[in-house]
Amino acid sequence: MVENRPLLNILTHLVLIVGVVIVAFPVYLAFIASTHGADAFARGLAPMLPGPHMIENYHRMLTSGLSSAGAPPVWLMLINSTIMALTIAIGKIAISIISAYAIVYFKFPFRLLAFWMIFITLMLPVEVRIIPTFKVVADLGMLNSYAGLTIPLIASATATFLFRQFFLTIPDELMEAARVDGAGPLKFFRDILLPLSRTNIAALFVILFIYGWVQYLWPLLVTTDSRYYTIVMGIKRLAASADADPYWNLVMAAVMLAMLPPVLVIIFMQRLFVKGLVETEK
Amino acid sequence: MATINLVDLQKSYGGNVMAVKGVNLSVADGELIVLVGPSGCGKSTLLRMVAGLESVTAGRIEINGRDVAKAEPAERDIAMVFQNYALYPHMTVRGNLEYGLKNRGTPRAEIDRRVTEAADILEIGPMLDRKPRELSGGQRQRVAMGRAIVREPSAFLFDEPLSNLDAKLRVQMRVEIRKLQRRLKTTSLYVTHDQLEAMTLADRLVVMNSGLVEQIGTPTEVYDSPATLFVAGFIGSPPMNLIPIEAMAAAEGFANVNLPPNTDIIGLRADQLVIERPEGETLVLDGIVELLEPIGGESHLHVSVAGQTLILRVPGRPELTDGAQIKLYAPPSAMHPFNRETGRRTDHIA
Numbered sequence: 001m002v003e004n005r006p007l008l009n010i011l012t013h014l015v016l017i018v019g020v021v022i023v024a025f026p027v028y029l030a031f032i033a034s035t036h037g038a039d040a041f042a043r044g045l046a047p048m049l050p051g052p053h054m055i056e057n058y059h060r061m062l063t064s065g066l067s068s069a070g071a072p073p074v075w076l077m078l079i080n081s082t083i084m085a086l087t088i089a090i091g092k093i094a095i096s097i098i099s100a101y102a103i104v105y106f107k108f109p110f111r112l113l114a115f116w117m118i119f120i121t122l123m124l125p126v127e128v129r130i131i132p133t134f135k136v137v138a139d140l141g142m143l144n145s146y147a148g149l150t151i152p153l154i155a156s157a158t159a160t161f162l163f164r165q166f167f168l169t170i171p172d173e174l175m176e177a178a179r180v181d182g183a184g185p186l187k188f189f190r191d192i193l194l195p196l197s198r199t200n201i202a203a204l205f206v207i208l209f210i211y212g213w214v215q216y217l218w219p220l221l222v223t224t225d226s227r228y229y230t231i232v233m234g235i236k237r238l239a240a241s242a243d244a245d246p247y248w249n250l251v252m253a254a255v256m257l258a259m260l261p262p263v264l265v266i267i268f269m270q271r272l273f274v275k276g277l278v279e280t281e282k
Numbered sequence: 283m284a285t286i287n288l289v290d291l292q293k294s295y296g297g298n299v300m301a302v303k304g305v306n307l308s309v310a311d312g313e314l315i316v317l318v319g320p321s322g323c324g325k326s327t328l329l330r331m332v333a334g335l336e337s338v339t340a341g342r343i344e345i346n347g348r349d350v351a352k353a354e355p356a357e358r359d360i361a362m363v364f365q366n367y368a369l370y371p372h373m374t375v376r377g378n379l380e381y382g383l384k385n386r387g388t389p390r391a392e393i394d395r396r397v398t399e400a401a402d403i404l405e406i407g408p409m410l411d412r413k414p415r416e417l418s419g420g421q422r423q424r425v426a427m428g429r430a431i432v433r434e435p436s437a438f439l440f441d442e443p444l445s446n447l448d449a450k451l452r453v454q455m456r457v458e459i460r461k462l463q464r465r466l467k468t469t470s471l472y473v474t475h476d477q478l479e480a481m482t483l484a485d486r487l488v489v490m491n492s493g494l495v496e497q498i499g500t501p502t503e504v505y506d507s508p509a510t511l512f513v514a515g516f517i518g519s520p521p522m523n524l525i526p527i528e529a530m531a532a533a534e535g536f537a538n539v540n541l542p543p544n545t546d547i548i549g550l551r552a553d554q555l556v557i558e559r560p561e562g563e564t565l566v567l568d569g570i571v572e573l574l575e576p577i578g579g580e581s582h583l584h585v586s587v588a589g590q591t592l593i594l595r596v597p598g599r600p601e602l603t604d605g606a607q608i609k610l611y612a613p614p615s616a617m618h619p620f621n622r623e624t625g626r627r628t629d630h631i632a
Contacts, residue, residue: 173368176335181382181429182356191381195372 027259034058034253041248057253066250070226071238074254077231081213082261084149084230088212089205091154097197100163101189105175115164122157126218134221144225153218159204166200167193202272210262231258284346284359284436284469285311286332291341293327301327303493304341309437312467314460318480319490320516326441328490329473333362333439345436356385361430362439366446367422369414375425376410379432393432400431403462420451427462438463440472444479456482477517481505489513507618511625514549514618520582520593522549522618529588534566539614542628549618552595555610557583565617567592567610571602585610 029046036051065073102108103115126133133152142148170193178188219230229237235258238251266273286309293302302324309315317325330336332343334355343351350358361382369378376397383393401407404424414422423443430438443459444452460483463470474480480487481501489496489504489512497509508514514522527546530536559566569585569592576599583594585608594610602608619628 171366171368173364173366174370176333176355177362177364177368177370177429178381179335180333180355180360180362182385183381187385192370192372198372 030252030255033248034250034256036249038247038249041245053249057249058257061250061253061257066238066247071234072226072229074231074234074257076227077229077234078257078261080146080149080228081230081232081258083146084215084219085209085212085261087146087150088153088215089208091150092156092159092208093201093204095154096156096159097163097194097201100160100167101193103160104164104167105185105188118157118160120157121155122161126153130217130221137222143222144228146228148222149219149228149230150212153212153215156208159208162200162204163197166197170196199272199275202269202275206265206269206273209265213262285309285344286437286469286471287342287344287347288328288332289342289344291328291331291343292339293324293331293336294339300493302331305490305495307488307495307498309469309471312469314463314470314472314483314485315488316472316474316480316484316486317488317490318474318477318516319496321475322492323490324493325473325475325488325490329439329441329471332358332437332471333360334358359436360439361433361435361437362441363426363430363443365442367414367426369422369425369429371414374411374413375406375417375428378414378425379410379428382429382433396432396434400428403431403465404428419447420455423447423455427459431462431466436469438468438470438472440470442474443472444474445476452479459483478519481517487517489516491516507627508549509627511547511549511620511622514620518551520552520595522551523555523590523592524549524620525587525590525592526622529590530565530567532568532588535563535614536565539565539617541617541619544621544623545619545628546622547620549620550592550612550616551618552582552593554616555592555594555612557594557596557600557608557610559609559611560613562613564611564613567612569608569610571604571606571608573604574600574602 032047032050033041034057035054036047037053040047040051061074063073063075065071065076071077099118103111103118108114137143137148137152140148142151174192175188178192183191214232215230216232216236219228220233220236223229223233231254235251235254238254239246286307288305288307291302291305292300294300305324305328307315317328319325327336331338334350334353334357338351341351342349345358345360355362370381373381379397379400380393383396388396397410398407401410404427406421406424406428409417409421409425414425417425423446426443440459444455447455456479459472472483474483484501486498487501487504488498491512497504497513499509504513504517508517508522511524514524525548527541527548530548555567567587569587571583572586572591573584575582575584579597581596581599583596583600583602585592585594587610592610620626621628
């Protein structure tokens with residue numbers, strides 16, 4: 001499959017460049033917008049070059065926010081989002097790796113049933129079960145709390161399934177060797193399975209962190225107190241000011257800030273992430 | 283150092299599939315016992331029961347006189363070498379060797395001493411800080427054995443440890459396992475489906491077939507006087523020729539032989555049939571050459587005798603064409619008499 005024809009090289013690069021431009025251009029526009037003053041958009045023509053108000057815009061959004069839109073300062077929403085995304089990612093991984101361990105390595109009655117019960121929840125994402133879930137969370141008094149933001153999203157069939165598939169590829173002899181070596185179930189899990197799952201955990205962490213970060217509908221429902229607003233839903237509130245044009249420059253500054261943490265997570269975990277996705281060697 | 287006693291050991295899966303149908307075996311201290319048989323004969327299940335990796339349906343497993351049938355693998359004071367080595371991939375060779383010792387709280391100094399010693403014995407000292415994936419198959423095999431040695435267990439259990447190696451390495455490792463076992467004098471159970479491996483390694487062989495022991499004996503005993511038709515056909519390469527008595531009846535000199543009662547199958551080893559008339563009393567069979575397979579220093583000669591194909595091992599490369607008439611000779615004492623119905627020998631050697 002490795003061909004080396006100059007024309008083909010040029011063509012493939014061209015296609016890739018066009019693709020990158022299509023993806024990157026809106027992000028660039030958002031960045032440019034965040035560096036201009038409020039009047040830059042009034043003329044209906046979006047500027048293409050950075051303006052002089054970058055530090056001012058970002059500073060304002062981070063520290064005081066747009067009180068007219070009913071949104072708290074961005075730093076608070078960033079912290080809320082981080083707490084939510086981290087709790088969801090770590091919670092999902094912890095719960096699903098343990099349940100996958102139980103399903104793969106222990107023989108108990110209705111084991112298969114348990115697996116299918118977990119698996120079937122794949123068909124019931126938050127959006128489908130949102131009203132009953134809201135009712136439960138409300139009855140438990142978890143509205144406007146971090147618990148309410150995260151716990152309903154933690155149970156994860158996807159991650160359980162992925163870990164199950166990974167555990168199934170680990171030869172049984174490894175477990176048997178550990179048993180002969182005097183390792184009980186917990187020791188085997190800690191000393192053998194966890195280290196072997198390292199790259200899988202990293203890959204899942206990246207995916208789940210972003211999943212938690214971009215949650216929109218659920219935080220919108222369960223938070224009415226602005227102290228618990230997350231950044232993604234907060235942006236919506238910023239943009240929907242009732243009686244005037246939105247301050248696009250400030251909204252875009254918030255957007256840029258909102259994109260930062262997921263990008264950082266990917267950059268720092270990139271090596272492990274890619275390894276977890278492509279690694280076949282056991 | 284230990285003795286192992288299996289008393290009427292049984293294993294069934296789901297109630298009706300019997301994998302092991304009552305095995306009795308006494309292993310003396312320091313003995314190397316090889317369990318051999320075709321796949322599905324229950325030999326691996328038997329070994330895994332001794333290891334504690336399979337539950338016991340009925341019967342007793344005694345190691346040093348203590349019934350361990352319900353004990354955890356780690357409590358049985360055994361060490362196991364697996365077919366695919368089962369090394370912990372994320373640990374270094376040293377980590378692999380140490381893991382079992384750490385789990386039982388062996389003092390640090392003692393761990394270091396044993397690891398160094400095992401590494402010396404197996405010549406894996408330079409690899410101690412490498413990961414298993416950086417090792418070749420033979421080296422991994424050594425590490426797997428090292429992991430068993432450092433434990434200084436009562437018994438070694440080997441589950442087809444050489445079957446993942448290439449032919450040359452297999453022969454080399456076979457010799458090393460034998461030497462190692464002689465040197466450490468550790469009681470060992472060794473499972474293989476390779477009868478050559480079994481013959482060369484074993485102090486005593488246990489030939490198994492469909493969950494039952496067919497014969498227990500030294501390799502020579504098993505080869506020289508197979509107790510059953512199955513053993514006769516399984517041990518030896520090419521396998522023993524098993525000839526119905528009707529096909530033998532025409533052989534010159536056969537009428538003079540006194541066979542035990544109920545004999546209806548005669549076994550003749552491939553190397554005891556010859557194509558040149560020997561001295562003394564002999565049977566003479568008439569046959570037609572079907573095929574000559576030269577395999578280097580010797581040849582396998584397929585000869586049709588009264589509708590039966592016999593295989594002979596003959597030295598060199600005799601000048602024979604397919605379809606040629608040929609006379610085969612064998613001393614009457616070379617005959618192994620069997621009964622078809624019971625599958626057993628009809629004389630009382632075994």
